[in-house]
Amino acid sequence: MAALVFLIPLGWGLRNDHREAALEEAARRTATVAGAISAGAGDRGVAAAVQAAGGNPVVHTPGIAPTAGGRADAALIDRAATHPEPTVEEVAGGVVRLQPVTVNDKTLVIEAFVPDPVLNENTARDWWLLLGLAVVLVGGAVFVVDRLARGAVSSARNLVDAALAVGDGDLGVRIQPSGPRELAEAGYAFNRMADRLVTSRTDERELVADLSHRLRTPLTALRLDAEALDPDDTQIIDLTADEVDRRRGIRRIRQAIGTLEDEVNALINTTRQAVAAQVAAPEDGLCDASEVVRERMMFWSALAGDQDRQYRVVGAHLRVPVPVARAELAAALDAVLGNVFRYTPQGTAFEVGLSRRDGWVALRVDDAGPGIPDPERALRRGQSNQGSTGLGLDIARRVAQATGGSVSLDRAAMGGASVVMLLADADATPKVPSRFGLVGRGRLTRERDPGRRRWQRPGRE
Missing domain, CATH: 3.30.565.10 (Histidine kinase-like ATPase, C-terminal domain)
Structure with a gap:
């Protein structure tokens, strides 16, 4: 669209420049003949001026039949004689420039014909050049936009892949921010989010480990109280049935406390193995x-x-x-x-x-x-x-x-x-x-x- 907006007016302007140049050449030829007539040169002087102008100008006398070799008809000649300034009229095969000249109350009209090939000379070449320039500009724009879009799409695709990886549980994924400023900022924000997720996950695991460690305090008290109880040996022959049941209960208490301590230690150790950083500061x-x-x-x-x-x-x-x-x-x-x-x-x-x-x-x-x-x-x-x-x-x-x-x-x-x-x-x-x-x-x-x-x-x- 930019190429069409700028190149079409430019091509039209070049076409008009060629036409103006051809008409200026016709004006020069008619001016040469008009100068000879105004100077009072005879028929030979006028003929010489016509030859000097390239033999193209034709001198018409209004009110009589047009001179042979001209392209303008009687009506155009008569109308041009009534205008003080030269006129340009379109005729078959081109245009004519009609310039009136008055000498001794007698008006003559000098005609200079400009054919269409001369009017449109080099116009086709200019249009082809402009068309080629438009193709080059459009092709270059497409290439540049494709490169820019490829970078933006690549950055967006990397961001999507990293987000999917984090969604699948891989919190170690990070991206190199690139592309447009907005996507680069999104990349930095993603990395900060991933770091925060790692920290939050670490905090959670550390909190589990610390809470589990707090359970050791009452467990220590229970273990010490259990150790202060009577022995749990039931192999002594002279024990009564009630004493055997009581010692078996003591043994079960000690075994339960030991099992609970083992479970708490296993929970602490398992949680600690998954931690990659130290826990955050305690709550304010x-x-x-x-x-x-x-x-x-x-x-x-x-x-x-x-x-x-x-x-x-x-x-x-x-x-x-x-x-x-x-x-x-x-x-x-x-x-x-x-x-x-x-x-x-x-x-x-x-x-x-x-x-x-x-x-x-x-x-x-x-x-x-x-x-x-x-x-x-x-x-x-x-x-x-x-x-x-x-x-x-x-x-x-x-x-x-x-x-x-x-x-x-x-x-x-x-x-x-x-x-x-x-x-x-x-x-x-x-x-x-x-x-x-x-x-x-x-x-x-x-x-x-x-x-x-x-x-x-x-x-x-």
């Missing part, structure tokens, strides 16, 4: 760390009494707000305390301390056990020297990192392991964390508090 929230410590110690104090463990709580008598969800902080504290009960001998003392300074809150759990031989490995998710799932310390680390803090392991003053969770203080502006002093090794976690509790020997609840 705000809780009182002191209240969480007091609440959880009410639960663990019963187990401490069953195992003859001495314990004390330091600094949990004042409100200490931290930007962590209550359930998350409780799960982190349970994970650390669960390790103390699980991996230290019965009767091992422990201490839970809470302190705050300079915009940070240190939650410390010390024990008098054998300690942790490889702290760096213990902090890596899924790593354990005791044959467990290795998620306990990782849960605490993620909760601390969600507030900008950290978790550190060291030798406690009691002789065993010391696990310190460094959390941001919700009532202060956090500063750059330090591994010394605030994380439980210096005055913050060791200073005496007038309200802290002394060593206690808990009784059974």
